[in-house]
Amino acid sequence: MKQDLRVKKTKKAIRHALLRLVDKKTFARISVSDICDEAEINRGTFYLHYTDKFDLLEKIQQELLDHLWMIVTTRMTEKINVLTEKPDTLKIFATELFHYLDQEADLFYMLLVNTVDPSFHNRLKGLIQKNMERLSHPAEEPVSFHVDYVMAYVTSAIVGMLQHWLANGRKIPPEEMALLVVKINLNGPMKMMSGE
Amino acid sequence: MKQDLRVKKTKKAIRHALLRLVDKKTFARISVSDICDEAEINRGTFYLHYTDKFDLLEKIQQELLDHLWMIVTTRMTEKINVLTEKPDTLKIFATELFHYLDQEADLFYMLLVNTVDPSFHNRLKGLIQKNMERLSHPAEEPVSFHVDYVMAYVTSAIVGMLQHWLANGRKIPPEEMALLVVKINLNGPMKMMSGE
DNA sequence: GATTATAATCAACACAGTGTTCATTAAGCA
DNA sequence: TGCTTAATGAACACTGTGTTGATTATAATC
16 A cells, blocks of 8 residues: 655645645635645646646545544543543543644644635534434433534534634643633533633 | 616616626636626727726625624713613614615625625724724723634624524524624623523 | 655646737617 | 726647547566
């Protein structure tokens, strides 16, 4: 499953070119030609690897989401109610997640902060939700009336905080961010606004 | 300030054409030619009113945001802490908002659910935040450490619920939605998940 | 280190869509 | 009704697309 060195090199060049371009103009205004000029590769080479610029973006996204899901499923093994009883475990896990986000911050910034593709937000929310469902007990009977709305609320809120974190230069360290996310979800936002 | 009937007619045709097209393919894949074919107008006519398809989208967005802001500023006059003490007033106001969203649901659906432009989410969150800041007392001293993150949390969460509402055919009536948004923000999502 | 496989390049292609023009036709306005 | 201006249709040069076939360059394999 190893890749030819040349392939690795051009794919890397293409990604970095895209990252640079996305700072200058909207993804919608970026052409395949732009990307190839910036990456200093032949345009034909681009089409050897991707069908178009959307395909390129799609593959970047899928890779990030796959990695996130891998972290989540291999490291977050206990059920959700056990986790809320053991906030330390939860915090350790959340920290690990934020470290990955920090590591791939350039790409996440492009996808979540720059005006690139709205669907990534939704896919990320989907991942969070899938994970919450995976961790909740199946026999979690009565539940509130509009669970789906609460889900939409929580997942969007988390992605929103992530976006804010990335947009503001990730000044808060991963550990603190993780704690903040956990706390605000447990207490609710209003309680956070007034007192500590 | 009246518009020529012909102008009104073509602008309407263009909007409806866009709404129809957006159901079939991504905005990125829709061309000005597509829109004109669908609207049954000459392509030159399109350029009489908009510089390109992005300009068209931008004008639709601005109009909706302006209207939202108008509702918010003219109807929501009391300060936020007064409002939380009078949940009825808050509910009446939120209901009015949701009625407007319901009325223009096609456009909001396009902008928030269909894969069109990620920036609208942010602009909407910006509007919500601007309004919250407008309503909060200036001397609201100590406040929690990371107010900005709580803001990002709340605004994203609200837009997320909106998105879900639109995506699911707006089955919940505006009144109930308004109540749900208010309640979940006051109690926090976790309390909503377990019991009522 | 020579051989082999294949990635990258280059030039060329037809094609789709853009944004603008100008003369002509049609529709709203007063 | 006549005046004004919006909409049309055809043409324009131009940018970018996606694909091709032949050629060169560079990893991988022996």
